[in-house]
Amino acid sequence: MPHTYQFARPALTVDIVVFAMDFAGRDETDLQVMLIQRDLAPYRGGWALPGGFVRTQETLDDAARRELQEETGLRDIYLEQLYTFGALGRDPRERVVTVAYYALVNLTGHDVRASTDARNAAWFSVSDLPPLAFDHAQVLDTAHQRLRSKVRYQPIGFELLPERFTLRQLQRLYEVILDRELDKRNFRKKVLAMEIVKETGEIEKDVAHRAARLYRFDKRRYDRLMKKGFNFEI
Incomplete structure (x- = not known):
């Protein structure tokens, strides 16, 4: 009823x-x-x-x-x-x-x-x-x-990036979202040390500036690290 x-x-x-x-x-x-x-x-x-x-x-x-x-x-x-x-x-x-x-x-x-x-x-x-x-x-x-x-503790920012991106683009993304400048050397050292981005072996094409290496987000690697208690922090 x-x-x-x-x-x-x-x-x-x-x-x-x-x-x-x-x-x-x-x-x-x-x-x-x-x-x-x-x-x-x-x-x-x-x-x-x-x-x-x-x-x-x-x-x-x-x-x-x-x-x-x-x-x-x-x-x-x-x-x-x-x-x-x-x-x-x-x-x-x-x-x-x-x-x-x-x-x-x-x-x-x-x-x-x-x-x-x-x-x-x-x-x-x-x-x-x-x-x-x-x-x-x-x-x-x-x-x-x-x-x-x-974005400070989980890599959701990668959803905003193209599949292949430069470290310059990645840093710019975080600077825009966090509304502050980040030290280039420290940012890249931290990101690369996490080993959650991998080089693709490719470089930028058709750019006015010096072509940079292209990277991609390694979600499988990130998921494995998370199971071990990995702390993503920018």
Whole structure:
């Protein structure tokens, strides 16, 4: 026999903060975030994080992946649950609780396109954002702080890099996320001593500066070290 609940049930949504860094021909890149331009009220025409309502027959993770693909075209990228936001009045339509996620993506090989209820989808510098709908500025700031904290002890930053990268690019990534300069010699010594990056035997091509060696992240080596109690720390 079906149950009848006497309590009102708030609506449930997911919102996703997608971070990226574009290394295509540029070393002085910055941390970027994906925003969609809403095509529906409220905040029609305004910028927001991709997301939407959770369907009754799907998990939170499935809802986040679906909304991300529907609104931006992104799929098969690093996705992690972040935090739950449930302040009263955060959505003018009704009582809405959202479970936020953050995602990391290397722009190479990922085409971004707007669809469903999104008028447009675009990358913005985290340091130069338009006004955001709902409480998405708070959601984004929370995700930024989580990313800044987590890259210190877990190599999730490699998700933002191309498959083959230079040590210069790797150092730039950490400097951007941590918002501070790192000593070149100490950084490279520490990273190479961990033995979680391997030389590919290749060098950069079609660059204006001196071509540098290319490396790749050795996840198998990292996983083995983690089982032994390895501590990744930058």
